[in-house]
Amino acid sequence: MTDYTHHHWEITSERSLFDLKLKDTWEYRDLLWLLVRRDFVSFYKQTILGPLWFFIQPLFTTIIYTFVFGNIAGISTDALPKPLFYMAGITAWNYFSDCITKTSTVFRDNATIFGKVYFPRLIMPLSIVISNLVRFGVQMLLFFLFMGYYALQGAAIHLNIYALLFPLLIFLMAALGLGAGMIISALTTKYRDLAFLVTFGIQLLMYATTVIYPLTSAPVKYKWLIIANPITAIIETFRFGFLGTGSFGWPMLGYSTLLTLVILICGILIFTKVEKNFVDTV
Amino acid sequence: MPAAIKVKNLSKAYQLGQIGTGTLQSDFKRWYAKARGKEDPFLKIGETNDRTVKGTSDIIWSLKDINFEIEQGNAVGIIGRNGAGKSTLLKILSRVTAPTTGIITGNGRIASLLEVGTGFHPELTGKENIYLNGAILGMRKKEIKRKFDAIVDFAGVDRYIDTPVKRYSSGMYVRLAFAVAAYLESEILIVDEVLAVGDAEFQKKCLGKMNDVSKGEGRTVLFVSHNMGAVQQLCSECIYLKNGFISLTGPTKLVIGKYLLSDNNQSSQWIRHDNYFDNEYFTIEKIATVDESLSEKAVFTNNKKIGVRIEGYVKKLNSSVVIGIAIYNQDGHLLFWSTNTDKNTSEWTSLKEKYNKLVMWIPQHFLNEGSYRIECIVAIHFREWIIEPEKNSPIIYFNIEGGLSESPNWLTSRPGLLAPIINYEKLED
Numbered sequence: 001m002t003d004y005t006h007h008h009w010e011i012t013s014e015r016s017l018f019d020l021k022l023k024d025t026w027e028y029r030d031l032l033w034l035l036v037r038r039d040f041v042s043f044y045k046q047t048i049l050g051p052l053w054f055f056i057q058p059l060f061t062t063i064i065y066t067f068v069f070g071n072i073a074g075i076s077t078d079a080l081p082k083p084l085f086y087m088a089g090i091t092a093w094n095y096f097s098d099c100i101t102k103t104s105t106v107f108r109d110n111a112t113i114f115g116k117v118y119f120p121r122l123i124m125p126l127s128i129v130i131s132n133l134v135r136f137g138v139q140m141l142l143f144f145l146f147m148g149y150y151a152l153q154g155a156a157i158h159l160n161i162y163a164l165l166f167p168l169l170i171f172l173m174a175a176l177g178l179g180a181g182m183i184i185s186a187l188t189t190k191y192r193d194l195a196f197l198v199t200f201g202i203q204l205l206m207y208a209t210t211v212i213y214p215l216t217s218a219p220v221k222y223k224w225l226i227i228a229n230p231i232t233a234i235i236e237t238f239r240f241g242f243l244g245t246g247s248f249g250w251p252m253l254g255y256s257t258l259l260t261l262v263i264l265i266c267g268i269l270i271f272t273k274v275e276k277n278f279v280d281t282v
Numbered sequence: 283m284p285a286a287i288k289v290k291n292l293s294k295a296y297q298l299g300q301i302g303t304g305t306l307q308s309d310f311k312r313w314y315a316k317a318r319g320k321e322d323p324f325l326k327i328g329e330t331n332d333r334t335v336k337g338t339s340d341i342i343w344s345l346k347d348i349n350f351e352i353e354q355g356n357a358v359g360i361i362g363r364n365g366a367g368k369s370t371l372l373k374i375l376s377r378v379t380a381p382t383t384g385i386i387t388g389n390g391r392i393a394s395l396l397e398v399g400t401g402f403h404p405e406l407t408g409k410e411n412i413y414l415n416g417a418i419l420g421m422r423k424k425e426i427k428r429k430f431d432a433i434v435d436f437a438g439v440d441r442y443i444d445t446p447v448k449r450y451s452s453g454m455y456v457r458l459a460f461a462v463a464a465y466l467e468s469e470i471l472i473v474d475e476v477l478a479v480g481d482a483e484f485q486k487k488c489l490g491k492m493n494d495v496s497k498g499e500g501r502t503v504l505f506v507s508h509n510m511g512a513v514q515q516l517c518s519e520c521i522y523l524k525n526g527f528i529s530l531t532g533p534t535k536l537v538i539g540k541y542l543l544s545d546n547n548q549s550s551q552w553i554r555h556d557n558y559f560d561n562e563y564f565t566i567e568k569i570a571t572v573d574e575s576l577s578e579k580a581v582f583t584n585n586k587k588i589g590v591r592i593e594g595y596v597k598k599l600n601s602s603v604v605i606g607i608a609i610y611n612q613d614g615h616l617l618f619w620s621t622n623t624d625k626n627t628s629e630w631t632s633l634k635e636k637y638n639k640l641v642m643w644i645p646q647h648f649l650n651e652g653s654y655r656i657e658c659i660v661a662i663h664f665r666e667w668i669i670e671p672e673k674n675s676p677i678i679y680f681n682i683e684g685g686l687s688e689s690p691n692w693l694t695s696r697p698g699l700l701a702p703i704i705n706y707e708k709l710e711d
Contacts, residue, residue, distance in 0.1 A: 007389055007390050007391055007469070008387070008388070008389050009387070009388055009389075009392075010385065010386070010387045010388075011374065011375070011377060011380070011381065011385070011386040011387075012380075012381070012384075012385045012386075013380055013381045013382055013383055013384065028417070028420070030417050030421075030422055030423040031414075031417035031418060034413055034414045034417045034423075035414070037410075038403055038406060038410070038414055041405070041406060041410070042403055042405040042406065045405040045446070112400075113400055113401050113418070114378070115373075115378060116378065116396045116397040116400045117376070117378070117394065117396065117397075117400045117401070117418055117419060118376050118377035118378050118394070119418060119420065276379070276380040277379060277380050279373070279378055279379045280296060280297075280379055281297075
């Protein structure tokens with residue numbers, strides 16, 4: 001008979017705060033990919049347009065923003081073509097907001113499956129962030145198409161070396177959405193009130209971010225608030241790298257990175273703390 | 283041999299009632315007590331998980347100070363009434379929820395099957411779901427790949443493997459889901475009542491597979507079920523949980539016997555005390571098992587006939603009313619139905635208006651030793667059920683012990699559902 005003693009385990013009521021089960025999570029990496037695949041496949045099953053739907057949403061939002069904020073309200077777009085300006089903001093913002101909204105309901109959405117089988121719970125929010133990345137990638141393609149089109153039209157687009165910061169920006173958006181989402185999800189398992197605030201709060205947050213206006217034309221009175229918002233630096237850097245306009249500064253980006261890391265670590269800590277008993281209260 | 287699972291002082295408390303209003307306040311009190319090094323003011327010691335008794339606090343102990351050890355390669359059944367803490371125990375063992383106090387240690391990978399088909403996505407095909415479900419249960423992709431053919435074969439869904447599972451019949455769905463779990467490469471398998479779904483043939487197949495797992499492959503199996511027949515077939519040992527405590531552990535047969543007898547709901551008589559069973563044709567007032575002198579009795583010897591007395595009230599006489607009983611053995615298997623209209627029409631036992639007393643006799647030397655359950659049948663022939671066994675029938679129990687035969691060769695109980703004494707004639711050449 002095989003000797004199983006090498007596979008020793010222990011279940012107790014108390015677990016160290018810093019026992020994050022990262023090793024367990026790594027063991028389940030296949031599940032992560034399968035969940036991402038599931039999300040992607042089930043999204044367009046039984047639709048006629050299939051993955052095209054990934055394009056349609058940002059496209060329409062861009063058109064509406066161009067019309068409402070650009071033409072009616074006449075908000076400055078830093079001398080960029082309006083659709084291109086909004087699309088840059090929307091693409092980046094959508095990724096962040098998808099990550100945070102989906103992650104913030106992860107316990108409730110998966111209560112049945114979490115109640116029946118154990119796997120490292122961290123897998124679920126991670127799979128959400130990665131699934132959204134697929135969608136984000138598709139939307140980036142659309143953004144590049146727009147860029148190409150306007151470049152040919154002779155618009156003043158200055159793709160520059162800072163575009164190489166793109167991977168860092170993706171990481172920051174994902175980490176921020178994941179971290180904040182996990183904190184919210186942990187709090188909502190017991191007190192549902194917060195869930196109502198999330199959708200509403202994210203909408204408000206968008207207006208405190210430079211999605212529909214450039215930082216340069218933000219009101220001076222509230223500028224500190226907009227800069228304190230860590231997503232502002234991400235979106236500004238994104239625009240600056242790809243389009244050549246926007247406010248970029250290392251201190252601003254450094255501050256965003258630091259805050260994001262703090263939120264991510266807090267998120268993981270709180271999430272793993274709540275995870276072991278949430279089934280009893282959700 | 284090392285213990286596969288070792289449970290020490292395990293307890294689990296649940297909070298009763300609404301979570302939400304007032305929880306923030308009590309959470310704060312709890313936190314404050316903890317910060318001062320005091321005990322949790324909401325956890326009262328000494329309260330038990332008896333649902334019939336109203337407790338004084340909002341905390342209920344679903345499990346209280348449980349200790350046991352399971353040796354590697356054993357198949358152990360966990361039995362007990364609903365709410366005894368069986369599922370809680372399995373949930374803690376599968377790490378779905380954490381214990382309140384206590385520690386469990388063990389060796390070997392655990393795979394738990396608390397539900398069939400957890401994480402199945404209706405839009406995905408059978409194949410995609412095998413991979414997804416397998417990964418959720420803890421398998422690596424290459425492991426699933428290796429066992430893929432065996433899984434499909436066991437489930438018998440070869441033709442539909444590329445069809446979304448939402449188009450599957452419920453039987454196919456369950457078969458596929460069980461098949462994935464059955465091929466898990468774990469050293470410890472935890473199974474909760476999953477056999478309640480699926481048809482008899484499938485249940486047999488599952489039990490067979492679990493038998494292979496424990497006996498053939500030397501893996502440890504923990505099995506919760508209300509089906510005593512299945513427990514007896516699969517498990518060598520049993521743990522009997524009662525109100526969150528371990529009432530008894532030991533060899534399966536002993537524990538099951540004790541469980542069936544000690545259950546305090548198992549009375550040999552039933553008397554109506556609400557109007558739930560009211561109807562025009564035959565309202566059952568009382569059922570009891572009686573001996574030959576018509577006095578009520580719960581334990582019989584097998585050399586005396588056993589009477590089942592049914593008393594009932596008829597408001598409106600109807601010649602199509604059928605009265606009868608259904609008898610089940612201790613494994614829950616139906617042995618037979620019998621009614622007052624089983625004979626030639628001229629011999630039917632007819633009812634009269636107002637109060638009726640009937641008695642039906644189960645012959646001596648017919649059933650084997652054991653515990654039996656009686657449920658009632660009241661129906662209007664071919665039209666409707668009034669009292670239907672396993673649906674809305676009152677239940678009584680009786681036991682047969684001893685009196686099996688006069689023969690010196692047959693003193694102790696024999697295997698088998700029945701224990702008739704049959705004539706052996708010698709034929710002349």
